[in-house]
Amino acid sequence: xxxxxxxxxxxxxxxVWVDESKNWKEAEVISCGIDLGxxxxxxxxxxxxxxxxxSNLRTGSSSAASSEKALKSVLEKIGDMKxxxxxxIVGTGYGRVSIxxxxxxxxxxxxxxxxxxxxxxxxxxxxxxMGGQDLKAxxxxxxxxxxxxxxxxxxxxxxxxGIEVVADLLSIPITEVGELSLKVYPDDEPEPVSTTCIVFGxxxxxxxxxxxxxxxxxxxxxxxxxxxxxVELLERVGVEPDFAxxxxxxxxxxxxxxxxxxxGIKALEPKFDPQLAGAVGAALFGRALYLKSKK
Amino acid sequence: MGNIGNxxxxxxxxxxxxxxxxxxxxxVALANGIYIPNLxxxxxxxxxxxxxxxxxxxxxxxxxxxxxxxxxGCGLCLVSADGExxxxxxxxxxxxLKVETESEEVKTQRRRNLSKILANHPHVCITxxxxxxxxxxxxxxxxxxxxxxxxxxxKCELRYVAEYIGVPEDTPKYVFAxxxxxxxxxxxxxxxxxxxxxxxxxxxxEVREAKxxxxxxxxxxxxxxxxxxxxxxxxxYCGVCVEICPTGVVRDLKVKASNKWRDSIVAKQLxxxxxxxxxxxxxxxxxxxxxxxxxxxxxxxxxxxxxxxPNLRDELRNDIDKGEYFDYEEYEMYTMRESELIxxxxxxxxxxxxxxxxxxxxF
Numbered sequence: 083x084x085x086x087x088x089x090x091x092x093x094x095x096x097x098v099w100v101d102e103s104k105n106w107k108e109a110e111v112i113s114c115g116i117d118l119g120x121x122x123x124x125x126x127x128x129x130x131x132x133x134x135x136x137s138n139l140r141t142g143s144s145s146a147a148s149s150e151k152a153l154k155s156v157l158e159k160i161g162d163m164k165x166x167x168x169x170x171i172v173g174t175g176y177g178r179v180s181i182x183x184x185x186x187x188x189x190x191x192x193x194x195x196x197x198x199x200x201x202x203x204x205x206x207x208x209x210x211x212m213g214g215q216d217l218k219a220x221x222x223x224x225x226x227x228x229x230x231x232x233x234x235x236x237x238x239x240x241x242x243x244g245i246e247v248v249a250d251l252l253s254i255p256i257t258e259v260g261e262l263s264l265k266v267y268p269d270d271e272p273e274p275v276s277t278t279c280i281v282f283g284x285x286x287x288x289x290x291x292x293x294x295x296x297x298x299x300x301x302x303x304x305x306x307x308x309x310x311x312x313v314e315l316l317e318r319v320g321v322e323p324d325f326a327x328x329x330x331x332x333x334x335x336x337x338x339x340x341x342x343x344x345x346g347i348k349a350l351e352p353k354f355d356p357q358l359a360g361a362v363g364a365a366l367f368g369r370a371l372y373l374k375s376k377k
Numbered sequence: 378m379g380n381i382g383n384x385x386x387x388x389x390x391x392x393x394x395x396x397x398x399x400x401x402x403x404x405v406a407l408a409n410g411i412y413i414p415n416l417x418x419x420x421x422x423x424x425x426x427x428x429x430x431x432x433x434x435x436x437x438x439x440x441x442x443x444x445x446x447x448x449x450g451c452g453l454c455l456v457s458a459d460g461e462x463x464x465x466x467x468x469x470x471x472x473x474l475k476v477e478t479e480s481e482e483v484k485t486q487r488r489r490n491l492s493k494i495l496a497n498h499p500h501v502c503i504t505x506x507x508x509x510x511x512x513x514x515x516x517x518x519x520x521x522x523x524x525x526x527x528x529x530x531x532k533c534e535l536r537y538v539a540e541y542i543g544v545p546e547d548t549p550k551y552v553f554a555x556x557x558x559x560x561x562x563x564x565x566x567x568x569x570x571x572x573x574x575x576x577x578x579x580x581x582x583e584v585r586e587a588k589x590x591x592x593x594x595x596x597x598x599x600x601x602x603x604x605x606x607x608x609x610x611x612x613x614y615c616g617v618c619v620e621i622c623p624t625g626v627v628r629d630l631k632v633k634a635s636n637k638w639r640d641s642i643v644a645k646q647l648x649x650x651x652x653x654x655x656x657x658x659x660x661x662x663x664x665x666x667x668x669x670x671x672x673x674x675x676x677x678x679x680x681x682x683x684x685x686x687p688n689l690r691d692e693l694r695n696d697i698d699k700g701e702y703f704d705y706e707e708y709e710m711y712t713m714r715e716s717e718l719i720x721x722x723x724x725x726x727x728x729x730x731x732x733x734x735x736x737x738x739x740f
Binding site for chain 1: 507510511512514515517528685686687710712713715716717719723724729736737738740
């Protein structure tokens with residue numbers, strides 16, 4: 083905790099992981115998906131359609147450099163794999179066309195659907211993707227193919243960036259804000275902050291700090307309003323079980339617990355890090371594209 | 378020319394068109410790919426102008442007294458016919474008729490009539506520069522919920538027609554009138570969205586042969602039921618009103634129950650909001666080498682592909698075989714814009730554009 087510098091409370095831990103039990107040299111198809119988002123970037127390596135290794139890093143100011151860094155980190159973690167060993171690389175996310183080495187780009191909507199299908203299984207019909215700068219409610223079929231979606235990219239309310247701002251404002255590490263807000267949940271839950279707009283919300287939260295509200299109550303009020311907003315979006319697209327949450331905010335129980343309770347539906351437990359959904363979907367498309375090209 | 382007795386020649390914007398005698402200008406124009414804006418017109422029902430009002434209608438239990446009288450029409454399909462301004466939805470063609478659909482005078486009058494309609498209907502979203510990619514749950518500009526458009530926005534007919542005609546600067550601000558929202562067994566009626574086009578009334582009467590809906594004239598057109606409840610009014614729960622309404626007044630309360638009457642209501646032809654360019658090598662060379670989004674259309678002007686790219690011209694060169702027409706817009710955040718346009722298409726049509734669905738064989 084002491085290591086966290088002032089004004090860096092938003093900083094979430096970056097991860098690089100490899101499945102040591104697998105030997106990539108035995109794989110027939112090695113595919114890679116890179117999801118270059120506004121806040122985070124993931125590179126995923128899959129062996130014959132199974133997750134093998136990934137990196138999950140913060141997106142820097144240059145999209146091209148961020149995608150290279152994400153791929154380089156995962157290759158370093160694997161050790162002896164080189165970029166040339168990968169059969170197919172697919173880019174996705176808002177920065178997808180700035181990935182210099184991607185052979186194809188696919189929209190993040192298609193990739194999230196496909197990735198959620200892999201991470202949560204074929205029973206998922208409704209995916210809530212809570213990303214860095216937008217919210218998406220995606221309906222998919224049993225193959226992970228998108229049948230409908232509704233998004234908001236015009237408003238930072240309920241997005242990862244919005245939560246980073248609040249973590250900073252309260253000087254609480256972003257990994258702890260969700261859990262902390264649940265201290266008062268559900269019995270002592272305050273009214274939601276009246277606006278979820280992060281620009282106006284910020285001044286409202288400052289007002290609550292001045293009033294001497296404890297931080298867990300402020301967070302509870304904030305996450306309550308985020309959850310309300312998310313549930314409204316979901317209800318518009320229609321929630322059909324099974325339901326799953328992807329994206330960075332899926333790791334924030336302050337939001338997910340409230341959303342599930344308000345909907346009265348439990349979200350599925352992920353088999354892997356749900357922030358990887360986009361990159362996993364891209365890697366799976368990459369495998370299919372490679373196999374198709376060989377035919 | 379065996380049918381010569383049944384056909385006449387008319388001129389629309391200088392173009393000679395063979396038209397079936399007895400058809401209206403609007404029907405002939407639309408059938409020949411010439412768009413004339415229209416709203417109270419619907420191909421499944423008879424024209425609205427001349428429709429008679431009754432002395433009272435009901436919105437839920439509330440009885441609204443008014444006057445009898447005649448509906449004049451929405452006034453959006455005005456055209457110039459042999460120099461006279463007429464309603465294209467009722468004016469019948471005759472040999473040699475010269476029609477102008479886009480003269481300054483008709484455009485001005487259409488805008489004035491649109492302004493009157495929008496004054497009584499929420500419309501801030503129609504002119505908002507953030508209108509695509511917005512779920513209208515939160516508003517960046519802080520407009521109250523009541524002044525925003527409803528969730529049918531991506532496929533709202535009124536919105537497309539308004540965008541085509543152009544919303545005049547001096548359109549009065551919409552003031553929320555807090556009209557009844559009535560929940561019945563099958564439907565929810567939010568009367569705040571009613572623009573008085575009478576399409577539901579004509580659908581009820583002509584398609585289902587029920588007379589559960591009517592209108593009266595009380596400080597404008599007031600549409601409602603002919604009795605205090607759905608059952609008493611003679612509602613047959615067919616849902617034609619839901620299908621035919623151009624806005625979001627009447628919606629299925631829970632589930633949509635399909636039936637032959639409801640399925641018979643055809644989708645209306647909406648205006649093409651941007652000018653399309655033929656997709657040829659020559660035209661593509663005129664496109665800037667800048668980032669943006671382009672859309673490709675087939676020979677029937679149906680949208681088949683939406684693509685965001687850092688270089689419009691280069692990318693279009695690769696897609697020249699995908700269709701017959703295209704349009705584009707320069708946009709810095711083109712991946713985001715691409716998603717917005719795909720979302721809009723998906724909500725309007727319930728599927729992806731043809732070539733955006735190319736991933737199908739990758740599952």
